[in-house]
Amino acid sequence: MYIGNFVSSRIFYGFIILLTISTGVVFAQESLITIQTDDSNYDEGDTIVISGKIATIVGGTPVTLQLFTEGNLIDIAQITVAQDGSYSHTIIAEGPLWKQGDYLIKASYGEGNIAESEFSFTSKSNSIKPTTNFEVDAGSYGTFDVEYTIKGGTVKDMIVKSDIFGMVVEIDSIDEGIITLDLPREFIGAEKQNGKDETFIILIDGVEVAYQETINSKSRIITINFEQEDSKIEIIGTYVVPEFSTTVIILIVGIMTTVLVAKNRFQIKI
Numbered sequence: 001m002y003i004g005n006f007v008s009s010r011i012f013y014g015f016i017i018l019l020t021i022s023t024g025v026v027f028a029q030e031s032l033i034t035i036q037t038d039d040s041n042y043d044e045g046d047t048i049v050i051s052g053k054i055a056t057i058v059g060g061t062p063v064t065l066q067l068f069t070e071g072n073l074i075d076i077a078q079i080t081v082a083q084d085g086s087y088s089h090t091i092i093a094e095g096p097l098w099k100q101g102d103y104l105i106k107a108s109y110g111e112g113n114i115a116e117s118e119f120s121f122t123s124k125s126n127s128i129k130p131t132t133n134f135e136v137d138a139g140s141y142g143t144f145d146v147e148y149t150i151k152g153g154t155v156k157d158m159i160v161k162s163d164i165f166g167m168v169v170e171i172d173s174i175d176e177g178i179i180t181l182d183l184p185r186e187f188i189g190a191e192k193q194n195g196k197d198e199t200f201i202i203l204i205d206g207v208e209v210a211y212q213e214t215i216n217s218k219s220r221i222i223t224i225n226f227e228q229e230d231s232k233i234e235i236i237g238t239y240v241v242p243e244f245s246t247t248v249i250i251l252i253v254g255i256m257t258t259v260l261v262a263k264n265r266f267q268i269k270i
Contacts, residue, residue, distance in 0.1 A: 031055070031115065032054065032055045032056060032109060032110075032113040033052060033053070033054055033055070033063070033107055033108075033109040033113050033114070033115045034052045034053045034115055035050065035051075035052040035105060035107040035115040035116065035117045036050070036051060036052060036117055037049065037050055037051075037105065037117055037119050038051075039119065039175075040118075040119050040120065040175075041119065041120050041121075041122070041152075041174065041175040041228075042093045042119060042120070042121050042122070043093070043121075043122050043123075043124070043151075044093055044094050044098065044121070044122065044123050044124040045092070045093065045094050045124070046092075046093045047090055047091075047092055047093075048090065048091040048092075048093055048119070049088065049089075049090050050065065050088065050089045050090070050091065050105060050107075050117075051086065051087065051088040051089075052086070052087055052088075052107055052115065053085050053086055053087075054081050054085040054086075054087065054109055055085065056085075057081055057083075057085055058109075058110055060080075061081070061109060061110055062078040062079055062080055062081065063078070063079040063081060063087050063107055063108070063109050064076070064077075064078050064079075064107070064108045064109075065077045065078075065079060065089055065105060065106070065107055066105070066106045066108070067091065067103060067104070067105055067106075068103065068104045068105075068106065069098075069099070069101055069102065069103045069104070069121075070101065072097075074097040074098070075091060075097075077089055081109075093121055098121060098123070099121075099123065100121060100122055100123045101120070101121060102118060102119075102120050102121075103118065103119050103120070103121055104116060104117075104118050105117045105118070105119075130149070131147050131148070131149050132147070132148060132149070132155075133145045133146070133147055134146050134147075134148060134155060134158050136158045136159075136160060136167065136187075137159075137160065138160055138187065138241040139160070139241070141187075141241045144184060144186070144187040144241070145184075146158055146181055146182060146183060146184070147181075147182040148179060148180060148181045148182065149179070149180045150171070150177065150178070150179045150180075151177045151178050151179075152173055152174065152175040152176055152177015152178065152226070152228075153171045153172050153173035153174055153175070153177050153179075153226070154171065154172045155169060155170070155171055155179075156170040156171060156172055157169075157170040158170075160240055160241065161234070161240070162240060164234060164236045165236060165237050165238055165239055165240050166188065166200070166201075166234065166235045166236040166237045166240050167188060167234075167235050167240060168232060168233065168234050168235075169181070169232075169233040169235065170231060170232060170233075171226065171230065171231060171232075171233065172231070173226055173227070173228055173229060173230045173231065174228065175228050176225070176226065176227050176228050177225070177226055178223060178224070178225050178226070179223070179224050179226065179233070180221060180222070180223045180224075181221070181222050181223075181224075181235070182219050182221045183219055183220050183221070183222065183235070184218065184219050185217075185218060185219055185220065186218075187240065187241045188235070188237055188239070188240045188241070189220065189237050189238065189239055189240075190220075190236075190237035190238045190239075191237075191238050191239070197215060197220070198237075198238060200220075200222065200235055200236060200237050201234075201235075201236040201237075202222070202224055202233065202234070202235060202236070203232075203233070203234040203236070204224070204226055204227075204230050204232070204233050204234075205230055205231060205232050206232075209224065209225070211223060211224045222235070
């Protein structure tokens with residue numbers, strides 16, 4: 001009888017231990033609080049939207065948000081939790097304490113319930129790179145320079161594509177951004193038959209997009225918005241070196257017309 005009770009007790013306590021362990025694993029897998037931001041990269045002046053969810057609401061307990069960079073606390077706020085367990089908060093990314101780098105947002109709810117999220121911040125002085133010249137290979141014509149500025153990524157290459165009468169700009173976009181290209185008319189353009197400017201066709205990864213433009217006598221300056229992970233911008237016009245430009249074609253047509261007139265007038269055999 002004693003042995004039977006001892007064995008039963010061992011089994012009972014073993015079952016309790018297993019139940020406790022398995023229950024602990026379940027609770028460890030569940031998170032009482034979550035947190036997220038609407039983007040992973042912000043520029044100075046951007047609005048950062050922070051949101052999350054509380055699995056089990058405890059009375060009127062608020063969520064405490066703390067914002068850190070390089071271990072230094074730069075902002076703190078207490079956020080009211082909605083009846084459905086959601087919460088949200090906005091921060092403007094500007095001020096004397098903000099500097100370029102990585103940031104950590106820590107959300108706390110009650111005792112021991114913590115969630116974290118990270119993002120990067122770019123100051124205005126670094127958000128748009130200075131105007132840079134890119135030397136484009138134009139084959140037998142040599143090279144020509146395209147001035148550009150870019151925000152949200154870097155330019156990897158610019159390639160003349162005679163089959164589309166334009167060029168391809170390859171970019172590495174780490175965030176949504178904008179690129180401005182100063183296209184010299186001497187080497188690339190879009191013109192109608194009467195010599196008036198025609199609109200370019202701009203494709204980003206095969207999808208046509210709108211663009212803004214500033215025009216002068218020597219170049220056409222186009223500005224294009226792109227999204228994070230975009231990689232290929234095609235600028236399609238009506239001429240590009242090393243193909244004949246519209247001016248050259250008009251000149252050739254003029255010469256041929258003069259030759260034909262001379263042939264008819266003087267009966268020159270050619």
